[in-house]
Amino acid sequence: MARDEHVSLRSAFIAMGTVAVLYLFLMFGAYAINLFNPAVDPSEVAFIWAAQHVLPPVLGVVVITGIVAAGLSSAASFLSLIGFSAAYDVLPRGAQHAEPEERALRRSRLMMLGTGVVVLLVTLLTPPAVLEIGYFAATLFAAAWGPLAFWSVRSDRLGPRGAIAGMVAGFAGVTVASLLTDVAGVELPVWADPVFIGLALSVAATWIADRGTQPTPAAREFRASVLVTPAADRHPRKLRGTAWAATGTTAAFAAAGLVLLVFYGIPAAF
Numbered sequence: 001m002a003r004d005e006h007v008s009l010r011s012a013f014i015a016m017g018t019v020a021v022l023y024l025f026l027m028f029g030a031y032a033i034n035l036f037n038p039a040v041d042p043s044e045v046a047f048i049w050a051a052q053h054v055l056p057p058v059l060g061v062v063v064i065t066g067i068v069a070a071g072l073s074s075a076a077s078f079l080s081l082i083g084f085s086a087a088y089d090v091l092p093r094g095a096q097h098a099e100p101e102e103r104a105l106r107r108s109r110l111m112m113l114g115t116g117v118v119v120l121l122v123t124l125l126t127p128p129a130v131l132e133i134g135y136f137a138a139t140l141f142a143a144a145w146g147p148l149a150f151w152s153v154r155s156d157r158l159g160p161r162g163a164i165a166g167m168v169a170g171f172a173g174v175t176v177a178s179l180l181t182d183v184a185g186v187e188l189p190v191w192a193d194p195v196f197i198g199l200a201l202s203v204a205a206t207w208i209a210d211r212g213t214q215p216t217p218a219a220r221e222f223r224a225s226v227l228v229t230p231a232a233d234r235h236p237r238k239l240r241g242t243a244w245a246a247t248g249t250t251a252a253f254a255a256a257g258l259v260l261l262v263f264y265g266i267p268a269a270f
Contacts, residue, residue: 005230006238013245017252024256027264075116082115083108136178143170143198151206153227156220162210170202 002008051060177194
């Protein structure tokens with residue numbers, strides 16, 4: 001939907017910088033709520049409790065409306081991904097082309113409906129730790145797809161076997177480590193965070209499984225075509241704007257890291 005690639009990149013940079021700033025409000029907001037009421041139960045409703053009992057009514061309404069809107073937006077996005085993946089990825093190769101579009105659309109809608117019902121039942125029976133699920137999903141994506149995203153662009157030697165091994169190993173590493181810490185109560189050292197374990201396993205599995213294999217000529221040709229920058233995207237003014245967006249995002253992350261180090265990391269350590 002973006003006008004060109006530069007608009008898409010700038011939007012992504014701005015979104016990442018905004019997340020870094022919002023992360024500070026999320027973390028320090030949670031600490032502030034703990035001062036008002038350290039016994040909010042369940043802890044997942046801490047911000048809703050603060051909106052109802054601490055903030056002025058007008059701000060409380062805005063906060064709760066934002067929480068509901070974010071939940072609905074995320075639910076709609078994930079259900080769309082589930083339906084698309086079911087219709088085009090889970091089906092046997094070639095089936096999605098042989099099947100009429102109406103039937104594939106009906107299948108994806110049924111998958112979304114079934115997934116929604118399952119999630120609703122699980123939520124009603126055992127209210128989930130929403131924040132923990134969010135962290136788990138983020139680390140899962142970072143470990144399973146992160147290394148492959150860079151590897152597939154920066155290297156022309158990555159084959160399908162290495163890519164699949166890296167995704168599976170990253171997924172398994174984060175899942176097992178998260179289950180050990182969140183369910184079994186195992187305390188891992190800081191350097192053995194689930195995301196670090198998943199990243200290390202993903203890189204190692206990709207490197208080992210990819211040895212002795214080469215991408216197909218078609219894959220090499222496709223990668224080369226993707227890396228070609230269109231002439232319309234080489235305009236100096238557009239390049240400067242994108243560079244400024246990247247620099248601002250870097251500064252936002254550096255500032256957020258410094259604030260967390262000074263006001264959280266150092267006090268917690270000493």
